[in-house]
Amino acid sequence: MTQTQPLAILFADVSGSTRLFEERGDVEARRIIAGIIAAMSEIACANGGTVIKTIGDEVMCTFPAAVDAVNAACQMQRRTTQDPEFTRDGLGIRIGMHHGDALLEDGDVYGDAVNTAARMASLAKRDQIVTTASTFRGATSVGGVRSRSLGRTRVSGKLLPIEIVDVIWQEDTSNITLVQSVIRMDDGSDRAHTLTLRFRGRVIELSPNSPPFTMGRDATNALVVDAEWVSRNHAAIEFKNGCYMLADRSTNATYVQFEGDEELRLHRDEVHLRRTGAVSLGQPIQTGPADVLYFQCG
Known part of the structure; x- marks a missing residue:
């Protein structure tokens, strides 16, 4: 059955896994990566989310509301930066997300919200959560979480560039520079997905x-x-x-x-x-x- 509904789409993937495989070997590295994926999946479900799929060291989740996705993303970052099993191996995660209309079909999700969330994930760096400004504004009940502007970028299928932000999930922001960091865009044509x-x-x-x-x-x-x-x-x-x-x-x-x-x-x-x-x-x-x-x- 196919249906369309507004959802928050979240992509998260593990950073630093290559060195892990070299130092720990395939079996142990896969066990540790699986542990991170399991931890992120558990956090997603605890925040009302659904794990759609895992691909290698990446997980894709959906949430009924933007606030749920933002809460889950912050908890995922805090978990991976505080868990000794993950930190001792120098692992981290990148997260990108967006709230919008999505098409649900046979247990998978398609459409504009998925494309935009994937674009956010491609822009995110280690220990970072990147989302659209509209998604963050929709998460009005996330207490104590701030954002900083990353400027505007183009997304495939959208006529105009969209404003994006970096979600400040760290509880201690004393060493974080809360200034604008602009991501360049191609003004000539929409080439975001080239x-x-x-x-x-x-x-x-x-x-x-x-x-x-x-x-x-x-x-x-x-x-x-x-x-x-x-x-x-x-x-x-x-x-x-x-x-x-x-x-x-x-x-x-x-x-x-x-x-x-x-x-x-x-x-x-x-x-x-x-x-x-x-x-x-x-x-x-x-x-x-x-x-x-x-x-x-x-």
């Missing part, structure tokens, strides 16, 4: 309407990488639920490095592409393979 790929001097631009961008050794792929460590159908990039997802389908894994973060090993899993970074098929980026795909969101 993904630009660069590979060996070739430039490829993907839009939400582009077919899945497949990569691998097989000649039928959109990007052919002819190397022995690359699988025939190694990985694909596809726009889903308001964001670009990179899915690994290979034997030797796909390596992803977001600007400013540690390298991530992706194996038979998906990750949300955000900001800028690099992708390597079958070999770690740090080893310096010749075939590196660079990406830039927005």
Whole structure:
């Protein structure tokens, strides 16, 4: 059954997981990441939310009202910054959210609110909650929580740029500079959901309407990488639920490095592409393979 209703959509993902896998190994790292996902899911449900899905180290939730989402987001940040099991491994989370009309269908959520929330998540940095100003204004009963303006940005499907804010969730704000930090936007056209790929001097631009961008050794792929460590159908990039997802389908894994973060090993899993970074098929980026795909969101 399909229905449309106003909902707050929240995306949260773990930062610092790559180093965790290197230092703790796959089994222990997955256990710790699963613990963070479980903690965030528990907080979401305690605030009246519903966990729609978890993808790798990211969770997507819905809430009936903006105030519920803001409360949950603040509690998630406080939990991950205070829990010794998470802090000793240098882990943190990023959160993006938005309240608006969403389409519910077969247990999943689609539509404008999802696209906007995903855009907020792509702008958020570690230990940050980014949301639209309208969402924060709708959370009028959140006591003691402030925000700072991040300026305006464009969101796919919206005619005009929208105002966005950083939610100040920290109880002690003495070391936080409460000044405006403007996020640049492209005034020429609405390119918020464009993904630009660069590979060996070739430039490829993907839009939400582009077919899945497949990569691998097989000649039928959109990007052919002819190397022995690359699988025939190694990985694909596809726009889903308001964001670009990179899915690994290979034997030797796909390596992803977001600007400013540690390298991530992706194996038979998906990750949300955000900001800028690099992708390597079958070999770690740090080893310096010749075939590196660079990406830039927005």
